[in-house]
Amino acid sequence: MRIGERLHQFFRSEKGVGLLLVSPTALYALLLLAVPLIAIFAISFLTQTGVRDFEPGLSLVNYREALTDPLYRQLMLRSLMVSGLVTLITVLLAFPIAYFVSFGVKPEHKSLWIFLITIPFWTSYLIRVFLWKVILGYNGVLNSGLQAVGLIDEPLTFILYNVNAVVITLAHAYAPFAILPIFVALEKIDRSLLEASRDLGESRTMTFLRVTLPLAAPGVVAAVLIVFIPTIGDYVTPRLVGGPGGLMIANMIQTQFLRLNNAPLGATLAVLAMLIVAVISILFLILGHRAAGGGKANGGRK
Template sequence: MTFGDKIRRFFRSEQGVGVMLVSPTALYALLLLAVPLVAIVVISFWTQTGVRDFDTAFTLANYKEALTDPLYRQLMLRSLMVSGLVTTITVVLAFPIAYFVSFGVKPEHKSLWIFLITIPFWTSYLIRVFLWKVILGYNGVLNSGLLAVGVIEEPMSFILYNVNAVVITLAHAYAPFAILPIFVALEKIDRSLLEASRDLGESRTMTFLRVTLPLAAPGVVAAVLIVFIPTIGDYVTPRLVGGPGGLMIANMIQTQFLRLNNAPLGATLAVLAMLIVAVIAIAFMLLGNKAAGGNKGGRRK
């Protein structure tokens, strides 16, 4: 059998048909994801010499500058702090909502509640950010309302154009992303396990802590990753509501590429941010797998 006959035979098999079906999508992902990512990594080791000119000699000067400059370290730490705080607030507030929809709502009404949770997606992300500017502004809805009822004597100035505004806006924007995976995890819990726990004398609180929460851990981990990964790279929200004290590492990356004309340093900051996010994401994935493995072990027992 010739090589050509083997190729034709392969593409007539089930494996060959599967390869042909997957190939366009794989090629599309390779061109739009892998190639730009590799290009960013390669450029991070270059030096900018002109508007469009690069010195392609390998150098670690960009990484040395990014790791030693206090400004970049401060922005990276602020980004991690903001993303961690947003993730914590979002997941903590999302869990009770997901729990209520899963356990407190009749099955025929759950789809309606999920529909209501996704309503914020109907409007543009930019519109939602600008609405928060209206709410948190010096003469905004929040200050005006508190002044009207006499809670404050003068408008609060610390809730806009700083880190507080960034956290509030991002927590609201990503709330549905946290609710949905937790809801899915709660829906998969076998209700008979909860009944067995109660029959064995456990209180509702202990049943939640020892049965419900561990079984919902994979959904919680998924929610953490879904919220944490995009928020650390968000640059629109810090630019619009963060002010000088609320800018994050993504804003510096944008500045390096578009304003300071230093693409290698911008690429270096992007690579470092991706590495940090990857390490944290892997750690949470390992925690999720450990929780899932422990749950399966408990079920087998």
């Protein structure tokens, strides 16, 4: 009876009501996210002997093959390189835009700029990828324009169906995802801290490096994670504009599941990719936390 009374009191309290409100969403997320991940993890330990036949018991054969085969290592390294390069380019280009909108645009016009930044979302992702094929093609807009102004004599061949095309397309596609979190972080910065830094004799450059940039670190880290995590698992863009030399690990995972009917090896590659992404993401979170802590400390001392 006491347990029933305690449960009744708990669910009538603010925490209990909150738990009841969150529970359906949490259960929905658990079913859609956790269960498939657990299934992929379990399948990775199976050994396939036929199209739908598996050996009894669990094995590490798939992990040994995935870690020792040069093809899989090359695809994983290429995926990390492409994702890292896309993330670097996107964040470096997004930060000045976010900084301009936050500090250089009048408050009443900021919503208009954010609206303009989100315009690429109006079109399908596939349409944007195909448009880049038109732009970067052998007789595309870029080559035709460069030839028209006399900068090149013959079309460039290194900008399509290779890693370069994948990087360009992904950097454009994920640019808004990087701009928005950085803009939000910059908007949260107390302008009085910047004024105090200038009053204490710091230049604009040093104020930016010692105050603005550290305080914007959470937004930068969020932008890095938002861009890096999905790009390493992208398989549509490499398939359409990457060519044989631009394929990534996600394309191999798709091939193992849908073409070779080797679900255990595909699941193994997926698990390894997720582990690598998780480790890198944790490192970025730690670095971002330290940078933000340093910025707060500098702001407090000033």
